[in-house]
Amino acid sequence: MIRALFVLLALGWLVFALSGYVVGYDVLFVNRSSVTYFFLMLDNGTLIPLVEPPPHYLVGTGERVEAELVFTEVGVKARVLAPREPTQAIPRRPVSGPLLVTLVAARLADVSAEPYNMSYVHDVVFGPFPSMRHFWEYMLGGAVIIRPYYIHWRWLTLPRTRAQYCDTGDAFGSITVDVLNALYNTAGVRLPDRSYLVIVLNAQPPCYSGAAGMGTVGFGVFAATYGTVRIAVTQYYHYADWLTQVPDVDVFVHEFGHNLGLHHPGTLVEEYDNVWDAVGDSGAFVRLNSWLGTTRYYIPRGLSLPHLYYLGVGQFVGSGAGSWLVGPRSGVYLSASDGVYTVEYKCGGVYEQFLDWCGVVVHRVSSSASGRWVFFHTVLNVTGQFVSPVNFLDVGQSARVAGQRVSVLWRNSTHARVVVGLPTLADVVGANATFVVGSGAATIDSVAAVYARTVFSPTATFTLPVFHFEISNSRTLFNPLFAYLDDEQWLAQIRYYVDFAGVRRLYPVRYPGVVVSVGGPLANSLTRALNPPDRPGAGGLPFYFDTAAWGIRDARTGQVWRSRAAVVAVVPNGSRVYVLVWGLSGEDTRRAARWLAECVPPRAYAVVINTTDFRVLASWPSGLVGASVCPGVVYAAAAVVGANAASIDAVGAAMAAGGLGLLDSEVAFGSLPPYVFSVGGPLANSFTRLYNPSDGLGFGGLPFYYSTSRGGIVDGRTGALLCTSNCFVVAKLIDRGKAVVLAWGIGGHDTRAAAAYLHYYGRSLLDSRTNTARVVSWSYLSRDGYRYGLDFTTLATWP
Amino acid sequence: MKFGFLVLAVVVALVVAAVWLVSAPRESTPHTQQPPQNNSPPTTQQTDKTPQQPIEVTWQGYIYSIVVDFVDPTSGRMTGGYTEWFFGLVNGATIRLDLTNATVRLRDHFAIYVGNPDRPVYVRGVWNGTVLKALEIYD
Numbered sequence: 060m061i062r063a064l065f066v067l068l069a070l071g072w073l074v075f076a077l078s079g080y081v082v083g084y085d086v087l088f089v090n091r092s093s094v095t096y097f098f099l100m101l102d103n104g105t106l107i108p109l110v111e112p113p114p115h116y117l118v119g120t121g122e123r124v125e126a127e128l129v130f131t132e133v134g135v136k137a138r139v140l141a142p143r144e145p146t147q148a149i150p151r152r153p154v155s156g157p158l159l160v161t162l163v164a165a166r167l168a169d170v171s172a173e174p175y176n177m178s179y180v181h182d183v184v185f186g187p188f189p190s191m192r193h194f195w196e197y198m199l200g201g202a203v204i205i206r207p208y209y210i211h212w213r214w215l216t217l218p219r220t221r222a223q224y225c226d227t228g229d230a231f232g233s234i235t236v237d238v239l240n241a242l243y244n245t246a247g248v249r250l251p252d253r254s255y256l257v258i259v260l261n262a263q264p265p266c267y268s269g270a271a272g273m274g275t276v277g278f279g280v281f282a283a284t285y286g287t288v289r290i291a292v293t294q295y296y297h298y299a300d301w302l303t304q305v306p307d308v309d310v311f312v313h314e315f316g317h318n319l320g321l322h323h324p325g326t327l328v329e330e331y332d333n334v335w336d337a338v339g340d341s342g343a344f345v346r347l348n349s350w351l352g353t354t355r356y357y358i359p360r361g362l363s364l365p366h367l368y369y370l371g372v373g374q375f376v377g378s379g380a381g382s383w384l385v386g387p388r389s390g391v392y393l394s395a396s397d398g399v400y401t402v403e404y405k406c407g408g409v410y411e412q413f414l415d416w417c418g419v420v421v422h423r424v425s426s427s428a429s430g431r432w433v434f435f436h437t438v439l440n441v442t443g444q445f446v447s448p449v450n451f452l453d454v455g456q457s458a459r460v461a462g463q464r465v466s467v468l469w470r471n472s473t474h475a476r477v478v479v480g481l482p483t484l485a486d487v488v489g490a491n492a493t494f495v496v497g498s499g500a501a502t503i504d505s506v507a508a509v510y511a512r513t514v515f516s517p518t519a520t521f522t523l524p525v526f527h528f529e530i531s532n533s534r535t536l537f538n539p540l541f542a543y544l545d546d547e548q549w550l551a552q553i554r555y556y557v558d559f560a561g562v563r564r565l566y567p568v569r570y571p572g573v574v575v576s577v578g579g580p581l582a583n584s585l586t587r588a589l590n591p592p593d594r595p596g597a598g599g600l601p602f603y604f605d606t607a608a609w610g611i612r613d614a615r616t617g618q619v620w621r622s623r624a625a626v627v628a629v630v631p632n633g634s635r636v637y638v639l640v641w642g643l644s645g646e647d648t649r650r651a652a653r654w655l656a657e658c659v660p661p662r663a664y665a666v667v668i669n670t671t672d673f674r675v676l677a678s679w680p681s682g683l684v685g686a687s688v689c690p691g692v693v694y695a696a697a698a699v700v701g702a703n704a705a706s707i708d709a710v711g712a713a714m715a716a717g718g719l720g721l722l723d724s725e726v727a728f729g730s731l732p733p734y735v736f737s738v739g740g741p742l743a744n745s746f747t748r749l750y751n752p753s754d755g756l757g758f759g760g761l762p763f764y765y766s767t768s769r770g771g772i773v774d775g776r777t778g779a780l781l782c783t784s785n786c787f788v789v790a791k792l793i794d795r796g797k798a799v800v801l802a803w804g805i806g807g808h809d810t811r812a813a814a815a816y817l818h819y820y821g822r823s824l825l826d827s828r829t830n831t832a833r834v835v836s837w838s839y840l841s842r843d844g845y846r847y848g849l850d851f852t853t854l855a856t857w858p
Numbered sequence: 859m860k861f862g863f864l865v866l867a868v869v870v871a872l873v874v875a876a877v878w879l880v881s882a883p884r885e886s887t888p889h890t891q892q893p894p895q896n897n898s899p900p901t902t903q904q905t906d907k908t909p910q911q912p913i914e915v916t917w918q919g920y921i922y923s924i925v926v927d928f929v930d931p932t933s934g935r936m937t938g939g940y941t942e943w944f945f946g947l948v949n950g951a952t953i954r955l956d957l958t959n960a961t962v963r964l965r966d967h968f969a970i971y972v973g974n975p976d977r978p979v980y981v982r983g984v985w986n987g988t989v990l991k992a993l994e995i996y997d
Contacts, residue, residue, distance in 0.1 A: 148967075149967070150966065150967035150968075150969040150970045151970075152969070152970050152974065231924055232952075253975070267926065269928045269929065269931075269937075270926050270927060270928050270929070270939075271927050271928065271929035271934075271936065272927050273924055273925060273926050273927065274924070274925055274927075275922055275923070275924050275925075275973060276922060276923040276924070276925060276941075276972050276973045277922050277923075277972050277973010277974055278922060278973050278974070278975055279922045279924065279944065279946070279952070279973070280922070280944070280946035280950065280951075280952040281952075282950065282952075287950040289946070289975050291973070298929055298931050299931040299932070299934075305934075307934055309934070310927070310929070310934075310936075313927065313936070314925075314927070317925050318973075320969060320972060320973055320974070322925070322941075322969070323925075323939070330939070331927075331935075331936045331937070331938070331939075340935055340936040342934055342935065342936075344934075357934045369969065426967060426968070427968070429957070430923055430925070430941040430943075430972075432967070432968065432969045
């Protein structure tokens with residue numbers, strides 16, 4: 060009886076909690092036919108056949124899906140459940156088909172000015188990018204066609220003055236009715252029900268002093284002389300003379316958004332505070348090509364996912380814990396007691412490209428009956444009047460949303476990988492990363508970062524040049540570093556916000572990226588902060604270095620490993636995700652990084668591995684102990700650093716390449732891969748010294764060398780001293796069919812800058828089929844005390 | 859004299875009838891009741907007429923709003939605004955709506971109904987000749 064109860068409970072758990080990943084394989088037959096089998100793969104690797112083909116976009120993507128068990132005649136199978144649509148919590152009112160828009164420019168009776176010609180008015184509303192029509196047709200993915208129904212190609216004179224309209228008590232309604240009647244009386248035009256009317260006015264009625272525009276949310280009711288019409292109306296007021304030169308496309312788009320049923324999606328504090336949504340305040344001045352040549356526009360920069368979903372375009376790929384790929388029109392949602400939270404990614408797109416940053420943003424959808432129902436959610440706890448430009452997650456950043464941790468691990472210009480819940484080792488593979496080593500660590504510790512680099516993408520992300528007023532200096536790559544010492548100042552990504560006093564403030568954050576901290580707690584202070592000796596680490600990480608036992612201890616079992624062991628762990632902490640890679644010795648650390656490079660990590664938060672055979676000795680959570688799956692890897696590159704070089708040389712190597720991480724004493728030329736990056740100067744790296752010795756010409760006549768007597772880099776062709784500080788040599792030399800790439804500077808920071816140069820500008824050098832070299836000077840880009848990038852100037856080239 | 863008395867009697871009778879019409883309690887029958895003609899302004903232009911004795915009514919129509927967006931004239935940034943609510947009655951009239959104390963009992967999210975002639979609602983509230991102060995909104 061009890062056993063049966065347990066079986067029932069287990070079955071119940073399976074039915075309600077089954078989740079995994081959709082995988083498949085093809086069988087090709089000799090008659091050229093094929094069949095594809097699909098499976099649900101559980102976290103422990105179990106494959107359950109699917110009863111029916113899954114949606115193609117789920118196959119092999121690593122998206123976590125929910126599934127149910129189905130009992131068939133041939134056994135138990137699984138059926139993938141579609142992501143649950145939050146139909147009750149997030150409203151949906153799709154709009155499609157042609158939207159008929161009537162456009163009128165109207166002159167108030169007491170103001171004679173006609174500030175815009177009709178071409179201007181027409182183009183702002185109906186023209187090509189950027190225009191009201193283009194924005195909404197683009198954002199809604201072609202679901203709507205905004206058709207001009209009638210354009211009144213001259214200014215219409217209204218019968219009443221500004222004051223008289225205000226005296227009616229409803230200037231908006233009175234102007235609308237007068238326009239409807241004037242169109243009917245002068246042109247015989249009756250507006251169809253459920254069409255749209257855009258009225259451009261030449262001034263502001265005093266009761267709307269300070270207003271840029273007004274719009275009906277949805278369709279209003281207006282009584283024209285020919286009958287009552289239900290139409291959506293927007294009115295635009297000439298609020299500043301600069302508008303004659305700078306079309307405010309943003310306000311036209313914004314008001315039409317109201318017509319489509321949208322309301323302001325700002326924060327709880329400020330309803331317009333949302334740079335990511337046109338119905339917030341997403342405007343920016345941008346100079347663009349136009350039929351006038353170049354025109355400065357004020358344009359909107361996007362639309363939030365709840366609004367896209369409402370209009371029938373946005374989609375949710377899932378909800379709750381899992382690893383999700385979110386894009387410009389798709390995201391995930393999290394249910395909470397105070398509403399539904401949506402997570403989306405904004406970066407590329409016709410309008411989104413003008414956002415100052417790329418980021419994952421969160422909105423809360425409320426079910427309240429006030430006008431506003433979408434609220435921008437602040438994820439970084441920065442408050443003020445205008446904080447939406449700050450409160451987003453770039454790669455490697457993490458925040459708690461609706462009681463769950465949301466982490467961004469990877470992104471490109473259109474999509475981002477978001478993990479809801481604690482990320483696992485399997486999730487972080489491929490993440491955009493930043494590498495940190497101990498400044499005093501042994502080189503062998505630090506060169507491990509080169510191995511780690513093979514499974515992570517570098518974090519090359521955007522920032523602002525501290526102050527920006529025009530798009531010409533907006534989000535840009537300033538060659539940021541993604542390899543640091545534990546004790547140094549990082550470059551800063553600069554964001555801005557406006558505080559409660561209305562003062563514009565900078566918000567610098569360390570350059571984003573999942574931080575891969577290489578080296579143990581005794582060698583690397585960042586590792587020590589997160590995973591200190593003699594006690595469990597951040598977030599309950601159970602593996603730590605036990606100084607008494609001189610080994611790695613598992614706090615749950617007390618088990619200790621005293622040799623050939625290493626810890627690899629994912630640790631979300633604060634607003635950042637960290638990956639710790641450290642072993643009992645430097646070689647163990649390097650082997651741990653090599654395990655990451657060559658093996659498939661399990662869906663665990665942390666493991667202890669045997670560094671000889673890569674067996675998983677312990678896992679957190681438990682249950683994933685055993686041999687690692689290591690399909691192998693072919694290294695195309697190696698980085699060589701001096702065995703006794705400074706640690707910054709080694710971590711700098713990770714800026715240049717991912718691959719084999721070797722010490723100069725370990726090099727066997729015949730077994731090197733095709734590309735060999737030798738990082739560090741002739742005094743620090745004997746392999747570099749072979750090709751580029753001090754005080755004389757190098758391999759193949761390489762003319763640039765370090766002069767020990769003059770303390771700088773000399774051009775052997777002229778004898779000129781090129782530089783004595785803040786400069787480096789990069790060279791590509793062809794030796795016995797291999798490309799030997801040198802990167803070395805006067806000091807360690809110069810050497811790292813050389814590696815950074817190779818990452819950002821090395822393509823032409825690396826593609827060269829003959830020996831070539833450059834001497835480059837470099838400096839930090841900085842302003843207001845913040846370093847935000849690197850700048851390079853070429854001093855000499857060879858040949 | 860007799861004629862004057864007759865006129866006076868007719869005037870008194872009309873006044874009594876008017877007071878009765880205005881103040882008499884009304885039962886709501888949501889699917890059939892139309893707003894009384896004396897309380898249902900035919901267009902939005904007439905909603906600011908002189909306030910009258912408040913009465914509780916239940917009318918059918920659809921809710922819409924008008925949003926005013928203010929701007930910093932130098933930067934172009936939107937700086938504030940407000941929302942005015944309206945109720946488009948089934949007879950084509952439009953009146954102002956006050957949602958401050960409304961209890962919403964709608965099947966779907968409120969945003970589905972706003973500005974949507976396909977989703978009429980019933981509003982029970984107090985009509986003072988100018989504004990309908992909504993007490994309850996339901997499908």
